[in-house]
Amino acid sequence: MRYSEMFLPTIREVPSDAESVSHQLMIRAGMIRKLTGGIYSYLPLGYRVIRKVEQIIREEMNRAGAQEVFMPAVQPAELWQESGRWDMYGKELLRFKDRHMREFCIGPTHEEVVTDLVRNEIKTYRQLPRNLYQIQTKFRDEIRPRFGVMRCREFGMKDAYSFDADWPGADKSYDKMFEAYSRIFTRCGMKFRAVEADTGNIGGSFSHEFMVMAETGEDAVIFCSNPGCGYAANLEKAEIAGPESPGAAEAMKPLEEVHTPDVRTIEEVCAFLGVKAEDIVKTLIFVCDGKPAAVLVRGDHEINEAKLRSYLKCDSLELAADDVVLNVTGSPKGFAGAIGVKADVVADYSLMHMKNFVMGGNREDYHVRNANLERDFRVKAFADLRFATPLDRCARCGSPFEFARGIEVGHIFKLGTKYSKAMKAVYLDSDGHEQYMVMGCYGIGIGRTAAACIEQNHDDKGIIWPMSVAPYHVIITPVNVNDSGLAKASEEVYGALLARGLEVILDDRDERAGVKFNDADLIGIPLRVTIGPKRLAEGKVEVRERKSGETKVLAVPAALDYITDAFRREVDIKCFE
RNA sequence: CGGGGCGUGGCGCAGCCUGGUAGCGCACCUGUUUUGGGAGCAGGUGGUCGUGCGUUCAAAUCGCACCGCCCCGACCA
Numbered sequence: 042m043r044y045s046e047m048f049l050p051t052i053r054e055v056p057s058d059a060e061s062v063s064h065q066l067m068i069r070a071g072m073i074r075k076l077t078g079g080i081y082s083y084l085p086l087g088y089r090v091i092r093k094v095e096q097i098i099r100e101e102m103n104r105a106g107a108q109e110v111f112m113p114a115v116q117p118a119e120l121w122q123e124s125g126r127w128d129m130y131g132k133e134l135l136r137f138k139d140r141h142m143r144e145f146c147i148g149p150t151h152e153e154v155v156t157d158l159v160r161n162e163i164k165t166y167r168q169l170p171r172n173l174y175q176i177q178t179k180f181r182d183e184i185r186p187r188f189g190v191m192r193c194r195e196f197g198m199k200d201a202y203s204f205d206a207d208w209p210g211a212d213k214s215y216d217k218m219f220e221a222y223s224r225i226f227t228r229c230g231m232k233f234r235a236v237e238a239d240t241g242n243i244g245g246s247f248s249h250e251f252m253v254m255a256e257t258g259e260d261a262v263i264f265c266s267n268p269g270c271g272y273a274a275n276l277e278k279a280e281i282a283g284p285e286s287p288g289a290a291e292a293m294k295p296l297e298e299v300h301t302p303d304v305r306t307i308e309e310v311c312a313f314l315g316v317k318a319e320d321i322v323k324t325l326i327f328v329c330d331g332k333p334a335a336v337l338v339r340g341d342h343e344i345n346e347a348k349l350r351s352y353l354k355c356d357s358l359e360l361a362a363d364d365v366v367l368n369v370t371g372s373p374k375g376f377a378g379a380i381g382v383k384a385d386v387v388a389d390y391s392l393m394h395m396k397n398f399v400m401g402g403n404r405e406d407y408h409v410r411n412a413n414l415e416r417d418f419r420v421k422a423f424a425d426l427r428f429a430t431p432l433d434r435c436a437r438c439g440s441p442f443e444f445a446r447g448i449e450v451g452h453i454f455k456l457g458t459k460y461s462k463a464m465k466a467v468y469l470d471s472d473g474h475e476q477y478m479v480m481g482c483y484g485i486g487i488g489r490t491a492a493a494c495i496e497q498n499h500d501d502k503g504i505i506w507p508m509s510v511a512p513y514h515v516i517i518t519p520v521n522v523n524d525s526g527l528a529k530a531s532e533e534v535y536g537a538l539l540a541r542g543l544e545v546i547l548d549d550r551d552e553r554a555g556v557k558f559n560d561a562d563l564i565g566i567p568l569r570v571t572i573g574p575k576r577l578a579e580g581k582v583e584v585r586e587r588k589s590g591e592t593k594v595l596a597v598p599a600a601l602d603y604i605t606d607a608f609r610r611e612v613d614i615k616c617f618e
Numbered sequence: 619c620g621g622g623g624c625g626u627g628g629c630g631c632a633g634c635c636u637g638g639u640a641g642c643g644c645a646c647c648u649g650u651u652u653u654g655g656g657a658g659c660a661g662g663u664g665g666u667c668g669u670g671c672g673u674u675c676a677a678a679u680c681g682c683a684c685c686g687c688c689c690c691g692a693c694c695a
Contacts, residue, residue: 046695053656054630055642058688061685078687183694184619198695241694250695259694346692359692453693486695520654555655562655573654583654 042513044548048085049559061151061257064189066504070564079186079194081488086564089512090491091197095176097228097509098199100487105221107172107201112154114178118144124463135182146475147180150243152482154459155202159478160466161377166206169468169478170214175200176487190261190488191448197487204478206468208457211479215455218483218491222251222451229490230507231450233496236262237274238452239325239347243482245456250484252447253493262447263429267440276444277347279429280436284390291396294411302406305375308341310408314399316422317341322400324377326361326369326384329353333361333369335379337388337420339395342427352387352424360468376401378409379418386418389426448493449486456480504565505588508611516566518544520554520573530597531572534582538603543608562587567611568604 052069057067072087121127203214238250261276321340370377378401396549397411458477498505519531571583585592
């Protein structure tokens, strides 16, 4: 493509409303433009990258035996009522009515539609397993879209759904997708880790997230430092080694109420009473499916709501409002404790052996010292309810954890029979008995993958595309298009590279060399051929690699071969043989 | 939804406090000189100052309301 004819508006200045590197660069490189909050257009350059990512996904999904379908974005409410998610999904689900006042939504995901499709067509174990996938636009009315295409409301997603006759089969389908995802993100040129994750409102028994490692990632992940163990998980999910063994027996001291006027936070309590955060027990009141619950953790720990939600097995969970706190504890916020609280009490494992601790007094401006389990209050159950800290140890092997940040580009779930039961997706087994299909579902955010790729592959001049997803492989930069010799040579190189099947930009704009070099760097084309008067007089051109900055001066035929080799070398996936 | 910030040519901003002429850089158009890392000179196009109501002789500027956007929290590919 000739640059002079392209719709490629690059921007020199950093847009003021873009925060993350990938967001800034996607706008500056003319890949995307915002239509409205969380809704973006892809311009030609951006869309080429999207199509490259999609193509890699297609190839790997097909290789793994999945088949591509295309399901509707608009979905009837009845299906969602059948699965129970019409009421559960919340405000993220964009709902509307048609002219007959029938209710619909725009699909944020497609478990309902695909389950409906499969239950109507698959009748026997002989037709299983099947894996159907699509690449399609989803809409999730996110509370706060941000970072451009990284977290937006309308976005492209590859979603796949597997249907198996039994659990071992479903495990096999899951493993195949795990393998396919690993190949996909490797081919996209990214460093990633698969980590165990919380299943959220998709549901199911088990899941892995594919995390692209980046300091700017929204997710915290932990890894076991022992390579032989290999445990890795989202911080939300990360299991902490169970209760420690009891320390030296300490005698219980008498409970003592202390006046602590206007002392509410852990920091304030520490300062006022001269105690350490780990000597305090923090009491938070939650409302779980309409019922209050008091949750206890040590003062230096944070409650993990995802763990709490899964432990309590509740659909809705939120911190209690002020009036509920007053009602349950008898005091305003800041003085809640477990003694005499009008709610079930659950506590983190770390409390099991605590003695003589400080906690809220359930009375305004009072705390208590020397509180003790059993003697002063009862805990209904102990569980792992908090976030891991750098002091914690791996639950599997006892080694220390390492912390990192990542961007969730893919998520695979073992759904089990959640949807097949709710929607009666059944088949007849070889004995003629009706059985529920065992499902899995597997998502990849397309735009997010492209954005994550930029987060990992850029420098201060712009994007550095891996060859496999680059919008073009080569850009030819004649230093001066008004020089007829340079123009002619550029056209020849352009034609020759196209003939070799490469995707090429010829920067035929009447701009100064510096402008063209900067644009080429910004949009991140992996290889640049510079054609200038001095080299050309010797029949030579320069080939520069974007990533390394390495420049080779070569005669034209040698340059063509070098470029072709570099292309093959980088797109070739050696890592899988 | 709660907390914070911002809306002024396409982009980045100043002006607002202390009401009275809309201004700067980049981009864009014309001419000219230039041509290997974002050129120089000369001339030029383009703005309902987010929207509405109010205060005032007079509002980008003061007040109120609304809308939009960005950042921080609960969601997720």
